[in-house]
Amino acid sequence: PRSILFSRHGESLYNLDQRLGGDPALSPNGEKYSEALPGLIEKLMGDQELTLWTSTLKRTIQTGSKLKYPRLQWKALDELDAGVCEGLTYEEVEERHPEEYAMRNENKFEFRYRGGESYRDVVLRLEPVIMELERQQNLLIISHQAVLRCLYAYFLNIDPQDLPYLKIPLHTVMKLTWTAYGCDIQTYKVDI
Numbered sequence: 400p401r402s403i404l405f406s407r408h409g410e411s412l413y414n415l416d417q418r419l420g421g422d423p424a425l426s427p428n429g430e431k432y433s434e435a436l437p438g439l440i441e442k443l444m445g446d447q448e449l450t451l452w453t454s455t456l457k458r459t460i461q462t463g464s465k466l467k468y469p470r471l472q473w474k475a476l477d478e479l480d481a482g483v484c485e486g487l488t489y490e491e492v493e494e495r496h497p498e499e500y501a502m503r504n505e506n507k508f509e510f511r512y513r514g515g516e517s518y519r520d521v522v523l524r525l526e527p528v529i530m531e532l533e534r535q536q537n538l539l540i541i542s543h544q545a546v547l548r549c550l551y552a553y554f555l556n557i558d559p560q561d562l563p564y565l566k567i568p569l570h571t572v573m574k575l576t577w578t579a580y581g582c583d584i585q586t587y588k589v590d591i
């Protein structure tokens with residue numbers, strides 16, 4: 400592919416108090432991001448063709464809703480499933496599931512939430528996405544923090560142990576471009 404653009408969904412109602420997972424709608428700031436996105440993407444891509452991939456969760460679909468490109472939803476792009484901790488804040492996880500909280504801090508890549516997933520599980524379920532992605536031209540992928548950490552690490556050859564700590568900020572588009580020398584990455588932050 401020539402360029403792959405990545406973005407997290409706009410700020411969600413759960414992001415406001417750092418709640419895990421769920422299927423929340425965008426916050427008012429998240430909606431502003433969805434409104435700013437068409438202008439930014441046009442600036443980055445001109446009139447080149449682009450395909451939009453989102454997850455099946457409301458917050459990514461809403462974030463892409465103002466864009467005019469052909470689109471596809473992938474369940475494999477849904478956020479890491481936090482199992483019994485879905486919908487909780489990090490403080491609530493620490494209070495209600497102290498052992499899990501400690502185990503996660505020990506090995507964040509391997510730790511699997513009870514009834515949910517680990518980062519390793521997400522890497523595995525992304526395999527078909529990556530295979531299809533290799534065959535595509537320009538793509539915009541609107542997904543989630545943990546999933547984008549895995550995709551980013553794949554392209555930039557980042558060690559699995561470091562992957563769960565990568566910084567993927569909200570309201571920022573990352574543009575990966577392939578040159579003769581490898582993968583070049585630029586980031587564009589939208590001020591809301």
Ligand code: F6P
Nearest residue numbers: 417418419420478481543544545
């Ligand atoms: O807080 C937003 C979020 O996307 C959660 O839904 C998800 O569980 C979490 O980030 C993943 O980040 P971390 O693995 O650092 O908890």
